[in-house]
Amino acid sequence: MQQHQPYLNPHQTRSREPDTYENLLGDALERCFAAGLHDLDGICARLNQDCVPSPAAQTWTPALLQQELKRLSA
Numbered sequence: 001m002q003q004h005q006p007y008l009n010p011h012q013t014r015s016r017e018p019d020t021y022e023n024l025l026g027d028a029l030e031r032c033f034a035a036g037l038h039d040l041d042g043i044c045a046r047l048n049q050d051c052v053p054s055p056a057a058q059t060w061t062p063a064l065l066q067q068e069l070k071r072l073s074a
Contacts, residue, residue: 021053022072024052024053025052025053025068025072028046028047028050028052029043031046031050032046032047040062040065040066041062043060043065044060044061044062044064044065047060047065048060054068055068
């Protein structure tokens with residue numbers, strides 16, 4: 001019998017499943033990284049280009065992205 005090792009669970013800090021918005025943003029960020037975008041300006045430009053939803057339908061800016069990632073990580 002294999003023993004459960006919680007430190008190997010990639011979602012061990014989750015208290016719930018991500019909602020649709022969180023999944024859309026996460027998928028969009030993964031596409032940005034896969035395209036070689038790693039700077040906030042480039043990521044925000046791609047999020048806006050791809051019409052990724054943002055809080056209150058605002059234009060993605062580096063400050064907004066930082067604020068939203070901080071909020072979602074709390």
